[in-house]
Amino acid sequence: xxxxxxxxxxxxxxxxxxxxxVFNFNLLFGVNHEEKNVTVILKSLNIRLDFWQAVxxxxxxxxxxxxxxxxxxxxxxxxxxxxxxQILEDAIARKPxxxxxxxxxxxxxxxxxAKARAAGIKLVIINHSPSMKPSxxxxxxxxxxxxxxAGQTSIQETDGDPNIAVISDYASSIISxxxxxxxxxxxxxxxxxxxxxxxxDDSEDQAYEIAKRLLRSDSGINxxxxxxxxxxxxxxxxxxxxxxxGAINLIGFDxxxxxxxxxxxxxxxxxxxxxxxxxxxxxxxxxxxxxxxxKTEPITYIxxxxxxxxxxxxxxxxxxxxxFITSK
Amino acid sequence: MLKxxxxxxxxxxxIQSNISxxxxxxxxxxxxxxxxVSYQVSVAAVERNSKGYIEEIIKQVNLNIQSYVxxxxxxxxxxxxxxxxxxxxxxxxxxxxxxxxxxxxxxxxLFQAILYTRKDIASIMVFGYNGRxxxxxxxxxxxxxxxxxxxxWYQLAKAAGGRSVVSAPHVQSLIENEYRxxxxxxxxxxSTDGIKADGVLLVDLNLSVINDICENINLxxxxxxxxxxxxxxxxxxxxxxxxxxxxxxxxxEEVLQAPSGQxxxxxxxxxxxxxxxxxxxxxxxxxxxxxxxxxIANKEGLRNxxxxxxxxxxxxxxxxSIGLSHRLSKPIKVLQSDMKQVxxxxxxxxxxxxxxxxxxQLGRSFNLMVSRTKFLMEETILNQENKRKSELLxxxxxxxxxxxxxxxxxxxxxxxxxQHEEVVLMTSALAKLFRASITKEKxxxxxxxxxxxxxxxxxxxxxxxxxxLNYVIDMDESILDYKTLKILLQPFVENAIYHxxxxxxxxxxxxxTIRGRQAGDQIIFEVEDNGQGMSAEQxxxxxxxxxxxxxxxxxxxxxxxxxxxxxxxxxxxxxIRSEIEEGTCITIVIPKLD
Numbered sequence: 001x002x003x004x005x006x007x008x009x010x011x012x013x014x015x016x017x018x019x020x021x022v023f024n025f026n027l028l029f030g031v032n033h034e035e036k037n038v039t040v041i042l043k044s045l046n047i048r049l050d051f052w053q054a055v056x057x058x059x060x061x062x063x064x065x066x067x068x069x070x071x072x073x074x075x076x077x078x079x080x081x082x083x084x085x086q087i088l089e090d091a092i093a094r095k096p097x098x099x100x101x102x103x104x105x106x107x108x109x110x111x112x113x114a115k116a117r118a119a120g121i122k123l124v125i126i127n128h129s130p131s132m133k134p135s136x137x138x139x140x141x142x143x144x145x146x147x148x149x150a151g152q153t154s155i156q157e158t159d160g161d162p163n164i165a166v167i168s169d170y171a172s173s174i175i176s177x178x179x180x181x182x183x184x185x186x187x188x189x190x191x192x193x194x195x196x197x198x199x200x201d202d203s204e205d206q207a208y209e210i211a212k213r214l215l216r217s218d219s220g221i222n223x224x225x226x227x228x229x230x231x232x233x234x235x236x237x238x239x240x241x242x243x244x245x246g247a248i249n250l251i252g253f254d255x256x257x258x259x260x261x262x263x264x265x266x267x268x269x270x271x272x273x274x275x276x277x278x279x280x281x282x283x284x285x286x287x288x289x290x291x292x293x294x295k296t297e298p299i300t301y302i303x304x305x306x307x308x309x310x311x312x313x314x315x316x317x318x319x320x321x322x323x324f325i326t327s328k
Numbered sequence: 329m330l331k332x333x334x335x336x337x338x339x340x341x342x343i344q345s346n347i348s349x350x351x352x353x354x355x356x357x358x359x360x361x362x363x364x365v366s367y368q369v370s371v372a373a374v375e376r377n378s379k380g381y382i383e384e385i386i387k388q389v390n391l392n393i394q395s396y397v398x399x400x401x402x403x404x405x406x407x408x409x410x411x412x413x414x415x416x417x418x419x420x421x422x423x424x425x426x427x428x429x430x431x432x433x434x435x436x437x438l439f440q441a442i443l444y445t446r447k448d449i450a451s452i453m454v455f456g457y458n459g460r461x462x463x464x465x466x467x468x469x470x471x472x473x474x475x476x477x478x479x480x481w482y483q484l485a486k487a488a489g490g491r492s493v494v495s496a497p498h499v500q501s502l503i504e505n506e507y508r509x510x511x512x513x514x515x516x517x518x519s520t521d522g523i524k525a526d527g528v529l530l531v532d533l534n535l536s537v538i539n540d541i542c543e544n545i546n547l548x549x550x551x552x553x554x555x556x557x558x559x560x561x562x563x564x565x566x567x568x569x570x571x572x573x574x575x576x577x578x579x580x581e582e583v584l585q586a587p588s589g590q591x592x593x594x595x596x597x598x599x600x601x602x603x604x605x606x607x608x609x610x611x612x613x614x615x616x617x618x619x620x621x622x623x624i625a626n627k628e629g630l631r632n633x634x635x636x637x638x639x640x641x642x643x644x645x646x647x648x649s650i651g652l653s654h655r656l657s658k659p660i661k662v663l664q665s666d667m668k669q670v671x672x673x674x675x676x677x678x679x680x681x682x683x684x685x686x687x688x689q690l691g692r693s694f695n696l697m698v699s700r701t702k703f704l705m706e707e708t709i710l711n712q713e714n715k716r717k718s719e720l721l722x723x724x725x726x727x728x729x730x731x732x733x734x735x736x737x738x739x740x741x742x743x744x745x746x747q748h749e750e751v752v753l754m755t756s757a758l759a760k761l762f763r764a765s766i767t768k769e770k771x772x773x774x775x776x777x778x779x780x781x782x783x784x785x786x787x788x789x790x791x792x793x794x795x796x797l798n799y800v801i802d803m804d805e806s807i808l809d810y811k812t813l814k815i816l817l818q819p820f821v822e823n824a825i826y827h828x829x830x831x832x833x834x835x836x837x838x839x840x841t842i843r844g845r846q847a848g849d850q851i852i853f854e855v856e857d858n859g860q861g862m863s864a865e866q867x868x869x870x871x872x873x874x875x876x877x878x879x880x881x882x883x884x885x886x887x888x889x890x891x892x893x894x895x896x897x898x899x900x901x902x903x904i905r906s907e908i909e910e911g912t913c914i915t916i917v918i919p920k921l922d
Contacts, residue, residue: 014643061567067549260507264473277569303573309473313499315561316572322499322507323569 035069037096038287040280041087042074043104043127049078051254051276054323055126058280059100066288071096081106088112098122098287100139103130105174122290126283128174129299137290139283141274142301143175147182149306150251151195153270154223155186157249162187164195164223165214167231169202176227179253183225200231207234215242223249223269229256232271236262255307255321263309270308273320278302344650344657351649356642363638370630375602378618379591382604385545386616387589389553390606392541396448397494397610400513400531403442403452404492407529408517410438417456417527418519432462439464448537450500450510454517455482456527469504476502485514485528494610496563497535509535538564551618558611560584579603583615593620659687663694675702713894717771731822738792754791757784765815771895772811772921775844775851779803782817782842789825796838797829803844807851811921813895817842819888820855820902820914827866828859828912849920850900858911867904885914892918 040059042052056072063070073091075083081104091099092115099121103109110132116123122137129138154162166183168176180197187194198214200207207230214221215238224239226232232252239250249269252259262268279302289296307317407413416431439452443464453463455476461468476482479502484493495512510532519526542553542564555563560580562568570576579594586592588607593600600620607613659682666679675698681691735758742750764781779801786799821840829838843854889902896919906912 014646058569061570064552065550065567257507261473261505264471264501266473275569275573278573278575281567281570281575313501315496315498318499319569319572322509324509 036066036098036288036291037069037071037094038063038098038100038284038291039091039094039096040070040072040284041084041091041099041101041103042072043084043102044076044078044080045072045074046076046078050256050323051274052078054276055102055280055283057323058277058282059284060280061277062281062284062288066285068284068288070284079104081108085109085112088116092116092119092121095119096121097291098124100124100126100283100287102127105130105172122287124283124287124290126279128178130174135298137286137296137298139279139286139300140302141279141304143178144182144185145301146253146272146274146304147179147184148186149182149304150179150225150253150270150272151183151186153251153272153306154225154249155190157251157269158222162190162194162223163219163221164225165211165219165221166195166197166225166227167200167207167210167235168197168227169200169231171199173227179227200234202228202230204230204234204237207231208238209234211235211238215248221248223251225251227253229254229259232259232262232268236267239267260312260321263307263312266309270306273305273307273317275302275304275320277323342657343660344653347653347656348646348650351653352646355645355649359638359642359645363634367631367634370634374630375620378620379602379604382547382551382602382616382618383589383591383606385547386553386604386606386614389541389545389616390608390614393538393555393612393614394608394610396533396537397511397513397608399446400449400494400533401492403446403449403531404513404515404529406442407439407452407454407531408515410435412438413454413462413517413529414520414526416462417454417458417460417517428460433466435462436464436466448534450508450532450534451503451530452532453502453530454527455530457525458527460527463503471501471504471506474501481512481514481530482528485516485530486525488516489525490516490518494612496557496561497538500532508532509539511535511538535564542566545616547616547618549619551616553614553616554578555612555614556580556583557613563612583613588613659691663687663691667694670698670701675705716890716894734792735788738788742791750791754788757787760784761788771814773814774808775803775810775812776808778812778814778816779808779844781815782821785818785821786840789821793825793830793838797825797840798837799840799842801842803842804846807844807846807920809922810846810851812851812918813891816888816892816916816918817853817855819885820916823885823914824855824857824859824912827862828857830859846920851918851920853916853918854913855916856911856913861908861910861912862904862906863908867906888916892916 040056042055044052045056047053052074059070059072071091073087075087077083084104085106085108088099088101088103089112092112099116101113101123103113103125113123113132113136124139125132125136126139128140128143130136151162151164154164164183164187166180168180170176183195198210200210207226211224211234224235226235229252232250235250239248242248250262250267251269252262252271253274255271255273259268259271263271282300282302286296286300305317305320307321311317312321412431412434416428416435435454439462442452443449451464453461453468455461461470470476480498481493481495484495492513492515495514497509497511500506500508500510500512513531513533515529516525517527517529518524538555542555543566545553547553552566554565557563562571562578562580565571565578567576571578582592582594583603583605586603586605588605591602591604593602595601602618602620604616604618605613606615663679666677669677677698678695679691681688681695684692735754739751739754739758742754761781761784764777764784783801786797786801790797790799821842824840829840837858839858841854841856843856845852885902885904892900892902900917900919902917903915904912905915
């Protein structure tokens, strides 16, 4: 009889274990379907800034494809470091599995990112590769390559006789530095004076003035390479006034609707356009790989395209220049 | 036992655990099999349903997009048949500049009216080959940098010669400062004679309309929809930029080859996707892509519930199987314990017989066997006893021949001495003695008869031994009617004479005292002599020596003892108290029998 009671106990135990497993089913089978959380923090989430909106869209595409929980955030004003730090701190407090960030350069940043790391949050830096220890996973446009493309375009457009004035924003800007580096690489073998760099501090007027001064002087400049939008606008204004379109090349970076018109009208010879959608997509994908513990490339570069008046309406480039389908 | 308690299923010593295990295995196998099958069947059913569902959705999308394209077509027909439009772009010169304004206004009003009802249409424009141009807007500034003639839709319309052409989505840059994603329907306008071409009509559909349709289609969490044209160029894809950058590939070839309205399944790196393809009648193919694991959103739920129910079923059936095996093995166990009893020698057991199944039959056979064995054993015991009794009876009937010879010698001797009286006395005593021993009919006789017998015996012996032997019979009068075994006392008296008194050389006063009294429900006889007594060795010999060895000494004391025990039970029998040179006293205890 005692034996019999024991078997009864055994059955009850089996039943209890069974019920336990049923109620804790996720422990066994739900591992792969656990909701993954990734937070993307951009320099800005202003809907008027196409670049960031495209990054956002790319991130969302990756999230949809992989079925993860995505939250995209960013300050309203581009470069608002206080706001971005606040957003980052809040995000860390929520403890997502990964944060994808295009960070504003600020002295406080490394400490906060170290805190995120300490909390076990995976980090992916997008858009540029800051010098940080330990080096983070980076997904960025290859700015050096973009600069190289700009340099090559200028050589092409001037039939191998470039005389370039580069108008940059700030000497401290990492992206601009990388672009310059790329240009220098492209212009290797040309005389040292083939390229001069000027800084317009992200001001259209300053760029305009610099260009004006250069054109008035007998510098023989045949190409302007503008590293940011305001510089492009400034130089374009000047070129319009001088009606020098065609004679003097303007090569810019990135695209805005104004730049599209400059391209169309031929004032701007070419624009080196990044692929922000891809950056958002690959950034989130890299974060996912980190979460899954897969091997991740330390740096993922995203190519840039040279867009000219001739190729601006090709299927591929249309998407880059006009990323959004709106009904307006 | 301890081991059995802790691993009742593993040593498999008992039928119960064997049956339990077998049942459990069978049930487990059955449940696992049915669960797997039902899971597979359910998943297959869900997948099949999902396929149908996707096809249905794609059909709906197709219809939607079709309706927009049909709209454009209708609008184009409206413009086509409009006299004003025809007139305006015709090659005649009779329209003056002022008239032209009127025409332009009328056409523009017409287009505007259409546009007013159709929010999905971005613009309607007519480009005459005569250089005239009219749109749905009163004032239209064309983009100076865009050449109409270079536009794809324009060239395609021209090439199509009157049929309408639907372009891929593109950015319409015709109007200054306006860059809209549109799908263009263009068509060459014929002059009134129907032969000469006069211009091209353009109807632009906001791409956002199609985009919204496609984006809002829910094909699971990860599923999406894309459109390709005849040549396999992507018309719409949510991740077109990734495909352009070669970060992603799409199964365009397969989509192009798949028959319309059908689905195919792509298995890529464990990601099962279902492609459902639909043709439109303007040259596009719509493909819906659904992820299998996504579609079967409750795949886990399905699996969970199946596992849950199978576990429940398993637990219940396990319980039942153990209960059942217990029920089956219980009668066997009972039978087994009963058999153990028999093993120990208890033949009074009869096992309980439940149902008349195999075990019941076994139990019945067992009972039969036990009772038969018991009967046989009792019979054997009885036989043995009978045999023993008859042996004893035989012995009883034997009178020690020496005694007979000696008595006869004494008679002869007394006859020679002419002691007639003594001869008569002795002969009659001998005759009585013989009669008593020969009568076989009764084993038990009244004590009175026994006393008579012993008196006769002693009489003969006294006459033989003269004064050497004295005896006293001291019997309680009340016990004389009780029964005793026949010839019970004679062996003791004989023993007292031969071993006690006879060996007393020079002693003339040998005395044998025979007493009888009752004590409770017992009757106690004592035969005492004042002879030389016995050593412990002699005593042992007397009590335990074999029947055969003592054959010539008549009925041995030991045999009397056995006889008493056989007849009355083990609590009865004899006790011997003896001391060298003092004498011997034998106590005989028998029950009081009426």
